[in-house]
Amino acid sequence: MIYIFDENAGDDVLVLKGELFKYIIKVRRHSEGDMIAFRDEDNIKILHTYKLDSIEPKKAVLSLQDSKELEVKAKKDLHIGWCKIDSKSIEKVLPSLSEIGVNKITFIDCKRSQRNIKLDFKRFDRILHASMQQCGSTQKIEFELCDSLEKFLKQYPNAKVFDFVEKTLDEVENISTVIIGCEGGFSSDEKELLSSQEVFRLDTPMVLRSESAVMAVASKVLL
Template sequence: MDLIYILHDDASKEKLSIKGELHKYLVKVRRHTLGDEISFRNRDNIEILYTYKVAEVESRSIELELISSKEEITKSKKSLHIAWCVIDVKSIEKVLPSLNEIGVSKISFIYCDRSQRNIKLDFKRFERILEASMQQCGRTSYMEFDTYKSIKEFIKDYDDVKVFDFCDNVLTSDADFERVLIGCEGGFSKDEKELLAQKENFRLDIPMVLRSESAVMAVASKILL
């Protein structure tokens, strides 16, 4: 997929000299030539879009000149905070770009009773995955991450959470809420179900049992799209 914009630490400067892998991408993959315009953003102020013109193309570098800068924000119209019981990191990383593209604003990872406690979450790596996604989809806001030791700890902070679980209540097409709790493989434990008994819960109107990452994608899509 082509990049909507490119994140670069020097974006905002009057001139940019691009070398290395990015040079190869711009010249050999996107085949930019003299006079072409390229969009950049800077991590320190990602809402500003910088437009550069190709001034010179060399064998090992491409020289750019700034021609304009303006605030241009691209974000979801809705906000969704997912409380996600921890599953295998590879499964999380596989769906992170898609969750980013549809506009999920925050994920709280919870070590619930059935989560593997030895799973370590590398938020720096998650951010690198999201930055690649952001450059492709155009999003200009970073997804937030945090962790909780238990569901009990999480609902102390967020008492308004809705719960995705096996139940009679089907999620309707016009459902609209800002916070949802989704369990890991095997669902919630007996103690957790008792803890969540007074919360509003729902299921999707399908007969199949979803993996945790599939449930996260399906619920997020239903709410945000």
Template structure:
């Protein structure tokens, strides 16, 4: 897939000197040539989109000149906060690009009773995965990540959360949901269900049982898109 823009810490400078893997991608893979225009963003000022023109292409490098810079924030118009009970880190990483593309604003990871124990979440790795997705979909904001030690701590802070669970309720307006809690494999424990009993619950209109990672993508898509 072609990149909508490219991260470069020098983006915004009057000229860019491209070499190495970036040169290989732009010139050999994407077959860009002199005169082509390419968009860049820097991590420090990510809200600004810089457009460059390729002036010179050499066998191992390329020279680009700045054409324009504009403030252009690209994000979802429907902010969604997902409370997600912790599952295997590899499974989380597989769906992060989808959550990024859908436009999820924040993901709070929660150590639930049935979460896999000793799972370590590498937020720096998550950021690298997000950046690859952001360059492809055009998004200019990062997903915010945080962690909660249990369900009780999370719902105490966010009592307005809607719980995705086994029930009879299918919302008439998914877009009205701003915050959702999704369980891990095996669902919520009896103790957690008691804590959640007073909160709004809902399900999707499907007879199939979804894995946690399938549920988070399906629910986010239903609410945001």
């Protein structure tokens, strides 16, 4: 755990109780004198360092030692236009996408998307909340919805497209927004719609699942 979210981070004194107390003392086994980093989610760029002064049976008291601006994020932005897939599959890769440094995901209703899927952005945020504390990132992925590829392209006309073509990712420059299809790929109508965009593939003979493609493309672009 690189840092811990607490809405009171920045106060001269922090008093930890309940689940956070159990986590810090019982799980992480911190002891008096340890230095622990905290951030307030509403002012996430500031890193606050506290000293653990005392431990009582049901609470711990910490004193502020230092506060400084320390932003931790990828060197460049990557926005993924992701044709909607099952939410459980999305949830499995969200922590890794956060660690890699993806800054935005737009979920698109495509022809082969499962239309009955409802995405719980509050749950996604909780998953990211835990991931960010573990990897140290100060950039939370932004989520949005779009009900068609056509509307997405109108909003993001310079988007590149991942599909199975001749050109590989190594031949594509300046990727800031990329569209990745759902299971089954793009329909013929969607391929026609995307024909004017720059399209690339990964240099592998294997067929990737949608979530595998998202992970692979994000890794190649950002890392």
